[in-house]
Amino acid sequence: MNIAVIGAGVVGVATAYALVKAGFKVSLFEKNNDVGLEASFANGAQLSYSYVAPLAEPSALKDLPKYLIYKKSPLKFNLKFNLKQWLWGLQFIKACSAAKSAQTTSELLSLSYFSRAQMHDFIEQKLSSAETDFQFRKNGKLVIYRCDTALLKAAQQVKLQQSMGSTQSVLDKAQCLAIEPSLSTISEKIVGGVYTPSEELGDCYEFSKCLLKELQSHASFSLYLNSKIVNINQENNEFKLKYQTDTANILKPQQLSFAQVVLSAGIESIEIAKQMNVSLPLYALKGYSLTVALKDNDIVPEISITDSAKKIVYARLGDTFRIAAMVDMGDATKIINPQRIAQLIEEAQEMFPTLDYANAIQWTGLRPATAQGKPIIDESPIPGLWLNVGHGALGFTLALGSGELLAELIRKKLDLSAQVSLDPEPFSYANVR
Ligand SMILES: Cc1cc2nc3c(=O)[nH]c(=O)nc-3n(C[C@H](O)[C@H](O)[C@H](O)COP(=O)(O)OP(=O)(O)OC[C@H]3O[C@@H](n4cnc5c(N)ncnc54)[C@H](O)[C@@H]3O)c2cc1C
Numbered sequence: 001m002n003i004a005v006i007g008a009g010v011v012g013v014a015t016a017y018a019l020v021k022a023g024f025k026v027s028l029f030e031k032n033n034d035v036g037l038e039a040s041f042a043n044g045a046q047l048s049y050s051y052v053a054p055l056a057e058p059s060a061l062k063d064l065p066k067y068l069i070y071k072k073s074p075l076k077f078n079l080k081f082n083l084k085q086w087l088w089g090l091q092f093i094k095a096c097s098a099a100k101s102a103q104t105t106s107e108l109l110s111l112s113y114f115s116r117a118q119m120h121d122f123i124e125q126k127l128s129s130a131e132t133d134f135q136f137r138k139n140g141k142l143v144i145y146r147c148d149t150a151l152l153k154a155a156q157q158v159k160l161q162q163s164m165g166s167t168q169s170v171l172d173k174a175q176c177l178a179i180e181p182s183l184s185t186i187s188e189k190i191v192g193g194v195y196t197p198s199e200e201l202g203d204c205y206e207f208s209k210c211l212l213k214e215l216q217s218h219a220s221f222s223l224y225l226n227s228k229i230v231n232i233n234q235e236n237n238e239f240k241l242k243y244q245t246d247t248a249n250i251l252k253p254q255q256l257s258f259a260q261v262v263l264s265a266g267i268e269s270i271e272i273a274k275q276m277n278v279s280l281p282l283y284a285l286k287g288y289s290l291t292v293a294l295k296d297n298d299i300v301p302e303i304s305i306t307d308s309a310k311k312i313v314y315a316r317l318g319d320t321f322r323i324a325a326m327v328d329m330g331d332a333t334k335i336i337n338p339q340r341i342a343q344l345i346e347e348a349q350e351m352f353p354t355l356d357y358a359n360a361i362q363w364t365g366l367r368p369a370t371a372q373g374k375p376i377i378d379e380s381p382i383p384g385l386w387l388n389v390g391h392g393a394l395g396f397t398l399a400l401g402s403g404e405l406l407a408e409l410i411r412k413k414l415d416l417s418a419q420v421s422l423d424p425e426p427f428s429y430a431n432v433r
Pocket of ligand 1: 006007008009010011012029030031032035036037038039040041042043044045046047048227228229230264265266267268269272285286287288289313324325364365366367368389390391392393394395396397398
């Protein structure tokens with residue numbers, strides 16, 4: 001059976017990879033001339049298997065006025081007269097209860113641990129040197145806190161997650177500086193941190209290319225780059241995909257038919273699903289990153305660092321340093337806001353003053369987010385149209401597990417005796433809406 005996958009971000013490529021592994025013929029459609037060029041391009045690089053707690057949690061409500069008013073807030077809610085934004089906002093508020101947030105954390109942990117197992121299998125079997133192929137490293141992660149109340153709250157989360165299988169420890173300031181001396185520049189400002197030695201990192205774009213390289217060694221895989229899906233409809237139990245190829249600036253419309261289609265087009269999935277009258281509860285959460293080339297004398301951490309108060313992640317990727325942050329709601333453009341970049345540089349400079357920020361590569365991306373913070377991995381209400389969307393801030397972390405789960409669900413639909421490794425219910429279309 002030939003299955004179409006629409007969208008070759010990290011989630012789409014991982015889905016195609018799992019489907020090919022499961023024995024299906026796969027055609028992967030991507031509007032750009034390469035994989036992983038949208039939200040998956042220059043993200044925070046975290047394989048954040050233990051830090052999956054959703055944005056929707058009780059303190060998010062308390063902080064909402066700050067996010068609405070304070071221009072330099074790491075989370076910015078730009079309120080608009082837009083029904084979609086208000087509906088998403090209401091769902092977000094509903095998801096902010098302590099019980100719901102704990103339940104979502106537990107469900108996401110099961111998916112992230114499943115993803116980690118898939119990642120380790122992939123590295124063991126397929127990559128000669130993951131470190132050089134996509135800068136993969138198990139480097140651990142330290143989340144630093146600037147006030148006692150925040151550290152105390154984090155300690156409670158550590159306790160909750162310990163009962164769910166995470167191995168994390170709460171450190172005081174001296175212990176933080178001992179494991180990461182490069183934090184000495186802000187030693188006066190931190191009170192402690194949470195350390196997770198098992199966390200990993202890698203370059204998401206390079207990882208997408210590694211998966212693609214592996215896919216291209218299979219005869220059952222076809223790649224359609226520069227091929228934008230412009231129309232999808234169903235006739236005689238088949239999906240007709242109209243796509244427009246853009247070669248040498250000549251737009252050429254073409255069409256192919258498939259019995260099964262997987263939609264994994266990030267935030268753009270909304271418009272494609274709409275053509276089939278399927279409504280997706282996704283909203284774009286815009287973020288920014290800087291990638292700085294390191295000089296010999298630059299002092300940067302080897303461990304990934306998250307500055308909890310400022311919601312900034314810092315990650316060393318080979319001889320570059322990635323700084324990623326911000327959640328801007330109400331701006332779904334890919335335009336870089338110079339004020340947000342200036343703010344990011346100012347905040348990073350406080351911690352790592354020697355870096356060459358003037359020549360940093362600036363980037364913005366749109367996280368395809370559901371209000372609950374969970375992806376949808378399920379068949380849509382239209383039989384044969386499958387969804388792997390809504391990975392929000394965790395798409396790199398969850399990609400391999402999500403791809404595998406979706407491939408298992410498709411296999412099970414065709415062969416009822418097939419096994420599914422993970423309870424899919426928390427990620428069902430009905431559940432995440
Ligand atoms: C600042 C920032 C930092 C982040 N940090 C992390 C992190 O540290 N760890 C982590 O796990 N996650 C992180 N994320 C989240 C992660 O990057 C996303 O969740 C993930 O990239 C989403 O992948 P995706 O494949 O769903 O979407 P995308 O990467 O956007 O891919 C969708 C693809 O579909 C294609 N497409 C769209 N429409 C069509 C069409 N009509 N026809 C054909 N193709 C189409 C697009 O061109 C694109 O290639 C971060 C995100 C941001 C913005």
